[in-house]
Amino acid sequence: MTSFAELGVRARTLESLTRQGIDAPNEVQREALPHILAGHDTVIAAPTGSGKTLAFAVPMIERLQGHRAGGPRALVVGPTRELSLQVATVIAGLDRALRVAVLYGGVGYGAQYQALAGGPDIVVGCPGRILDLVGQGRVHFSAVEYLVLDEADEMLDAGFAREVERIMSLCAVGAARQTVLASATMPDWVQRMIDRHLREPRRVQVAADAEPTLEHGVLHVDDEQRMDSLVTLLRLQPAGSGTIVFTRTKHGAKKLARKLETLHLRVAELQGNLSQNARERSIGSFRDGDVDVLVATNVAARGLDVPHVGLVVNYELPETAQWLTHRIGRTARNGAAGRAITLLSTADAEQWHKLQRGGAPHLPRLHAEPLLARGEWLYLAESEHPEPAFRPAQPVRTGLPRRPAGSFRRRRPAPHRTAA
Numbered sequence: 561m562t563s564f565a566e567l568g569v570r571a572r573t574l575e576s577l578t579r580q581g582i583d584a585p586n587e588v589q590r591e592a593l594p595h596i597l598a599g600h601d602t603v604i605a606a607p608t609g610s611g612k613t614l615a616f617a618v619p620m621i622e623r624l625q626g627h628r629a630g631g632p633r634a635l636v637v638g639p640t641r642e643l644s645l646q647v648a649t650v651i652a653g654l655d656r657a658l659r660v661a662v663l664y665g666g667v668g669y670g671a672q673y674q675a676l677a678g679g680p681d682i683v684v685g686c687p688g689r690i691l692d693l694v695g696q697g698r699v700h701f702s703a704v705e706y707l708v709l710d711e712a713d714e715m716l717d718a719g720f721a722r723e724v725e726r727i728m729s730l731c732a733v734g735a736a737r738q739t740v741l742a743s744a745t746m747p748d749w750v751q752r753m754i755d756r757h758l759r760e761p762r763r764v765q766v767a768a769d770a771e772p773t774l775e776h777g778v779l780h781v782d783d784e785q786r787m788d789s790l791v792t793l794l795r796l797q798p799a800g801s802g803t804i805v806f807t808r809t810k811h812g813a814k815k816l817a818r819k820l821e822t823l824h825l826r827v828a829e830l831q832g833n834l835s836q837n838a839r840e841r842s843i844g845s846f847r848d849g850d851v852d853v854l855v856a857t858n859v860a861a862r863g864l865d866v867p868h869v870g871l872v873v874n875y876e877l878p879e880t881a882q883w884l885t886h887r888i889g890r891t892a893r894n895g896a897a898g899r900a901i902t903l904l905s906t907a908d909a910e911q912w913h914k915l916q917r918g919g920a921p922h923l924p925r926l927h928a929e930p931l932l933a934r935g936e937w938l939y940l941a942e943s944e945h946p947e948p949a950f951r952p953a954q955p956v957r958t959g960l961p962r963r964p965a966g967s968f969r970r971r972r973p974a975p976h977r978t979a980a
Contacts, residue, residue: 564577567597585614587610596738600760602764603740603762605744616710619706631700634706636651636684636710639862642859642860644686648684659680660675661676661683661685662685665689666835688723705736707737708739711743713744716749716750725757739759774897776921779926786903786905790875793871802854803852803871803872804855808877813831847866858886861883861887861890866890870898871899873902877902877915
């Protein structure tokens, strides 16, 4: 197997990797490091949890080779605060002589002003706060020679395309700047970004494992049994194995977390109404094993890397098939085994069919009795449930005359609820 040393990594960086128990590069790192270390613009397309962060962080450390005055020389732009903090942690673990400033919104400016005043070599952050501080004259990127767009599909999909392009225009251009774009998927708008801004990029594409370590099944429940089924699943989880439970709204996450706490489960919540300090406490307590369950909205579906997540539960369905993929990507990471359960009731039929039309996979149905009674993971054979998975809910009898067959009544839109 190829080693980091054989790929050309310096002894000092090798020592940092060894201290962290990282002895050999994985597939995406073996494929990407030669291109990036040689100075080529590089596009990394690899599944969530495949090790993309180390693939661009190691060459960054090799290129910068310690602290130097004169403004930031490397910039990593990502879609979320949590991802930015994780990337900064990885970089700091590789070379503590380099100064790193992490910039994100939702918190005061004081600590970030201080970090920028200290002369950072690397800036890691989210587009909005980065441009905010550029506008204040607190930071400039004319000396940036190494630019990373991390989780590019999510950044551009979240409406950051203009901000990202503006940030790129603030950095050095041409041969003076090396650009690495990392993404789990490569939709058309990401490809257009690559075509406009990268110079003859080398491409690294790593497919998902041929034998996936993820098991994902559907558990059909009645709406009134949804909460009891979740509690049973959580209590059946082995010690040391964390669970992330996804809800659709911020209010739903808060409400569910409170209910689980009353049942004496060790729970933290992660949703958009929390302050940044509260978010970091929730993530920290979950990562450290102080709580077993993280109840979250989609804010935890991207950029959250916790090694011990053994189970993901979709308590409520997401808005799109892509978000379903990102949620499930929190488990079975870096070759570890993981399981995911999506709870479905009759009320979910319309949204589930929408997700399947949008690309969600056909999932096997789990046998409820052995799963909830003994924790046994058994699938029902197709022959055991040949009827459609959902029957339409029975209409409420209002006393109004019945409509002729084939008539259609427009459904009143559901009340607006703020998403993650």
